Amino acid sequence: MHLPNPAPIDAAPVLAWYDSHARNLPWRVSPADRAKGIAPDPYRVWLSEVMLQQTTVAAVKTYFLRFTSLWPTVFDLAAAPLDAVLKEWAGLGYYARARNLHACAEAVVNQHGGVFPTSSAALQTLPGIGAYTSAAIAAICFDEEIAVLDGNLDRVLGRYYALPVPVREAKDELRAALQASVPKRAGDFAQAMMDLGATICAPRTATCMLCPIQPGCIATKTAAPTVYPLKPAKPEKPVRKGHAFVMTDADGDVYLQTRPDKGLLAKMTEVPTSDWVSALPPVAYPASGDWRHRGQVIHVFTHFRLELEIWSAAVAPAGLDRGWWAEPSALKGEALPTLFRKVLAAAGLE
DNA sequence: AAAGCGGGGTT
DNA sequence: AACCCAGCTTT
Missing domain, CATH: 3.90.79.10 (Nucleoside Triphosphate Pyrophosphohydrolase)
Incomplete structure (x- = not known):
């Protein structure tokens, strides 16, 4: 155990920060609209999440707009030839995502009547949807109270708890600590934490004085918060x-x-x-x-x-x-x- | 548990 | 030029 009895993150200041600092993204429902009861379209959230796997927001934006313009619904995407999907995906990388995307659209149409499952467990059985993506869709679209742990959160939590080992060796502990922190507004909390990692607790810089969870953060009390998370040695590229x-x-x-x-x-x-x-x-x-x-x-x-x-x-x-x-x-x-x-x-x- | 799998934005 | 990104699947 690397984190004996970790303190949960206080979600309230995170949500308050998100209410005024949320990024405006093409696939996102703003916290103000979400509070009015406007729910995100699971098709658009799913599409964005698959595109965002190991890919930056900046690179995804134009592809997302192009895909949703060509194929506004999961029925449209399922009906498209795989060939057409691959052509539109060209340049985005990790092409297995495009093949799984099309297979997933077909599964949602043929096995679920065109309606995305609403639980993370059911979502994770679909092609191209793993632990992260299933949790993200379930939280963002349906407010399932589940930990959404991506690369941003690896870094934020690694710093918050001053994790003394590389994240890979403590993934389950980080997930448990995050799970204990998830509030009712689970979707906004997930997006807030990712925005926090993208803007305040960034890979090379940490603007701790602006951070809503600085009070509980252990790394911010050290001389160099950004040394966390510790990184494993990288092998040379042949x-x-x-x-x-x-x-x-x-x-x-x-x-x-x-x-x-x-x-x-x-x-x-x-x-x-x-x-x-x-x-x-x-x-x-x-x-x-x-x-x-x-x-x-x-x-x-x-x-x-x-x-x-x-x-x-x-x-x-x-x-x-x-x-x-x-x-x-x-x-x-x-x-x-x-x-x-x-x-x-x-x-x-x- | 480890390896295979793209490309670009940021620093 | 290094780093790393809203990871998943196969071996």
């Missing part, structure tokens, strides 16, 4: 190298194909590449042509750094039957991850 081949035909169309069903960037659109390995392999062109080297693209993933040599050529289409030829003007609408947009840009397209 480098992988390879070649990417941008081919055009006589019409100037570009050769594209779909990535495999599983693994990195699954089912997304790409141009052909070599394997990505630690030592740059000899170049093996996928078709004959006047190949030109177009420089290098560097792209950093979560668990490795990728360095691709970019080659382009006009080729005869014979033997290329796995993919398709796309007009350059149509590239914008393809399900191209950022990596391959960089590759096409290096080859003079896009």
Whole structure:
């Protein structure tokens, strides 16, 4: 046990702070409207929460507006082809989220009549909805009195209790301490604590004099509150190298194909590449042509750094039957991850 | 329990 | 250039 008998957080000043300092977000019902009995739309809250998994608010906003414009209800999203969803998700990353999002929409429509379940336990059985997201939806939409523990709260609680070990080693204890603090306004409390972590108790700075829970905070009494939460040592990122081949035909169309069903960037659109390995392999062109080297693209993933040599050529289409030829003007609408947009840009397209 | 899985905003 | 984000799923 790292937190013997932790004191609960006093929710009252947190809610009072939220009433006057809540962020204005496209998927959020303001605390004033919530007090009038206006409830959030579970579809919009769910969509925003999935987009926000490991992704910043700033990056999500435009995607959220685009999705809700194209597909205003869960019925619309469930009826859309997965392909269309992947195209709209392109650039946001973690593409398994988009596949699970579509599967979840289908499950809500086909198994729940288009109505989202109202308990965190039921929500968590749906694709792409785990411990955090189920709690967030249940609290925000239905005021279920449940602890909503995300990366912000890891930091806020790690500091509040001056947690002496990395969060991963005390997750259950933090959740229990938070659970003991949840008030009736559970949804506003969850959002308030996340806003607190995003604005006052930020990763590199803590503006403790403005913090509504400073009185009980242990870290603020120390010389350097931001040393919490303690971080585990990070492993070094390996480098992988390879070649990417941008081919055009006589019409100037570009050769594209779909990535495999599983693994990195699954089912997304790409141009052909070599394997990505630690030592740059000899170049093996996928078709004959006047190949030109177009420089290098560097792209950093979560668990490795990728360095691709970019080659382009006009080729005869014979033997290329796995993919398709796309007009350059149509590239914008393809399900191209950022990596391959960089590759096409290096080859003079896009 | 650990690994795999993107990309960009912020500092 | 490092850090880290409203985490989930698979192994």
